[in-house]
Amino acid sequence: MLAERMSRVSASPTLKVLVEAERMRKRGIDVVEFGAGEPDFDTPAHIKAAATTAIEQGFTKYTPAAGTAELKQAICDHYAGLYGINSKPSEVIVTAGGKQALYNVAMTLYGRGHEVITHVPGWPTITEQVKLADAEPVLVRTYPDDGFAIGADVFLHALTPATKAIVINSPCNPTGALMPEREMERLVEEIENQGIWIILDLCYEQLIYERVPHNLPRLLFERMRERTILTGSASKSYAMTGWRCGWAMGPDEVIAACNALQSHSTSNVTSISQKAALAALTGPQAAVGEMLGEYRRRRDHLHAWLTEDPRIQCVKPGGAFYLFVDVSALLAPDGIATSAEFAQALLDEAHVALTAGEAFEAPGFLRISYATSMERLREGVNRIQAFVSKLDAAGKTPAPTRV
Ligand SMILES: Cc1ncc(COP(=O)(O)O)c(C=O)c1O
Numbered sequence: 001m002l003a004e005r006m007s008r009v010s011a012s013p014t015l016k017v018l019v020e021a022e023r024m025r026k027r028g029i030d031v032v033e034f035g036a037g038e039p040d041f042d043t044p045a046h047i048k049a050a051a052t053t054a055i056e057q058g059f060t061k062y063t064p065a066a067g068t069a070e071l072k073q074a075i076c077d078h079y080a081g082l083y084g085i086n087s088k089p090s091e092v093i094v095t096a097g098g099k100q101a102l103y104n105v106a107m108t109l110y111g112r113g114h115e116v117i118t119h120v121p122g123w124p125t126i127t128e129q130v131k132l133a134d135a136e137p138v139l140v141r142t143y144p145d146d147g148f149a150i151g152a153d154v155f156l157h158a159l160t161p162a163t164k165a166i167v168i169n170s171p172c173n174p175t176g177a178l179m180p181e182r183e184m185e186r187l188v189e190e191i192e193n194q195g196i197w198i199i200l201d202l203c204y205e206q207l208i209y210e211r212v213p214h215n216l217p218r219l220l221f222e223r224m225r226e227r228t229i230l231t232g233s234a235s236k237s238y239a240m241t242g243w244r245c246g247w248a249m250g251p252d253e254v255i256a257a258c259n260a261l262q263s264h265s266t267s268n269v270t271s272i273s274q275k276a277a278l279a280a281l282t283g284p285q286a287a288v289g290e291m292l293g294e295y296r297r298r299r300d301h302l303h304a305w306l307t308e309d310p311r312i313q314c315v316k317p318g319g320a321f322y323l324f325v326d327v328s329a330l331l332a333p334d335g336i337a338t339s340a341e342f343a344q345a346l347l348d349e350a351h352v353a354l355t356a357g358e359a360f361e362a363p364g365f366l367r368i369s370y371a372t373s374m375e376r377l378r379e380g381v382n383r384i385q386a387f388v389s390k391l392d393a394a395g396k397t398p399a400p401t402r403v
Contacts, residue, residue, distance in 0.1 A: 005134070010128070018033075018035055018036060018353075020347065024347070030351060031351045031353050032353065032372075032379055032380035033376070036369050037173065037322075037369055037371075038241040040371050041239040041294075043238065043276070044238065044280075046283050047238060047276045047279045048276070050275050051243075051272045051275055051279075054271065059272065059275055062267065063274060066092070066255070066268075067268060067269060068271075068278075071278045071281075072093075072094060074282050075092050075281065076088060076092060076249075077282075078281045079217065082206075083221075084218055085218050085221045087249055090252050090256075091249055091251065091255055092248070093255050093258045094247050094274060095262065097235055097245065098203040098231050099125060099246070100244075101247055101248035102125070102129055102167075102201060103132075104248060104258035105229050105250070106129040106130060107132075109164065109165060109254065110135035111133060113135075114164035114165075115135065115160060116136070116138065116163075116164055116165045116167060118166070118167040119142050119155075119168065119169070120140070121142070121324065121357065121361060122169060122360060123172075123360070124361075130167075135164065138163075140158050144313070144324075144326060147177055148176075148177035148315060149177055149178070149180065150170055150172065150178065150179035151180075152184070152187035152190070155187055156187065156191075159191070159196075163196050164196065165196060165198070166196060166197070167199045167201065168184075168198065168216075169200075170200070170201075170202070170216060170319075171207060171208060171319025172204075173203070173204065174320075174322045174365075175315070175317065175322075175324045176317020176319050176323075176324065178214055178319055180212075181214065181215060185219060188219065188220065188223045188224055195227070197228070197229065198229070199231065200216055200228070200229070200231070202230055202232045203232060203233045203235065203236055204319050204320040204321075206236075207236060207237065207292055209292070209317075209318055226251055229249065229250035229251075230249045230250065231248045231249075233245070233247070234276075234277045234280050238277075238280040238287070240277070243270075243277065244269060245269050245276070295370065295371070298321075298370040298374060299321070299323065299370060300316075301378075302323055302381065303316050305377075305378070305381045306323070306368075306381060308385075311327075311330050311397075312325060312327060312330070313325070313329070314326060321371045322370070324357070324366075326365055327339055330342070330391070330397045331397075332396060332397055335391060335395075336391065338358070338363060339356045339363055339364050339365055340356040342356065342366065343356035343366060344356075345387070346383075346384065350383040352380050354367060354369070
């Protein structure tokens with residue numbers, strides 16, 4: 001009944017958790033929500049005010065499919081400020097979130113016979129979009145031993161004559177890891193003359209905790225601008241997930257193709273959201289730093305609480321707002337055998353919603369989003385700890401080895 005391409009994709013597993021948790025909540029169950037990949041903060045007031053003004057002033061009609069001229073210019077200016085790169089509005093398209101930016105790029109660049117390399121643990125949408133575009137995803141792995149750092153070698157080892165593109169997400173969902181500049185330099189060194197594209201997903205670009213060199217866009221623009229696409233979003237930096245506003249920046253030809261595609265699918269991002277995103281990018285930026293400070297505080301507490309149990313290992317993330325927790329030492333063949341089972345049991349029995357590592361090609365792990373209040377984080381950790389002690393008492397986990 002359905003088109004063949006649909007047999008190659010599945011619904012977003014990260015959204016599935018939200019749906020299930022919501023169903024329980026509707027039944028009156030107090031669910032601690034660690035599944036959501038979205039800020040718990042409200043959209044800053046000046047951004048909401050810009051949207052209200054847009055409505056009041058009747059800015060409620062179609063805009064150009066690729067976005068308003070003023071917003072595209074603001075995106076260029078924003079990236080000039082963040083990275084020192086120069087771009088022009090014809091190199092920008094405004095999209096329904098970073099997700100549509102990546103989707104447009106997948107549809108306009110990849111096709112049958114192409115291989116597209118990306119790193120896992122990683123955001124599942126990237127892989128699914130490659131499949132939707134009839135191309136072959138090639139998944140390369142990063143490891144917890146070095147904090148899941150995204151290095152050049154994994155990509156270089158996976159290159160073949162069919163490689164069309166490399167998609168890099170830094171900071172990464174779910175690991176919070178970054179790609180160091182020197183690694184991007186090494187990668188570019190090898191591939192700059194091979195006709196391979198780099199697509200850099202910068203969705204969490206303003207959520208980096210330490211001052212580390214992360215000017216990957218500038219490096220790419222200097223060395224291989226004609227094969228570079230940057231995608232970004234207002235969603236995470238400005239607590240604007242529901243507004244659906246992101247962007248792609250790249251060579252004119254690709255952006256024009258994305259525009260053609262978008263003009264026959266969704267057309268423009270909601271005019272009101274575009275005004276809001278304009279206010280986000282051009283208005284006061286204090287809220288971004290405040291939210292980052294709060295995420296840092298939560299990250300540190302959550303990490304300390306969870307690692308009280310020596311069987312729970314997790315790297316402190318350098319960016320984004322997820323802790324990617326290794327629970328493999330708590331799994332037992334005659335008890336809870338997989339992280340997917342662990343996540344399901346946690347939801348059913350402890351009413352804590354989180355995402356199993358299987359969703360990110362990383363069995364044995366759980367992703368905890370700390371985009372929720374400190375109180376809820378403490379409550380959720382209490383529940384997880386109680387859940388694990390019950391398993392211990394029932395002999396369903398391997399015994400802890402204290403050092
Ligand atoms: C790695 C990554 N890229 C892109 C996105 C897209 O977000 P949005 O479409 O809300 O901009 C997300 C959202 O969770 C993400 O985690």
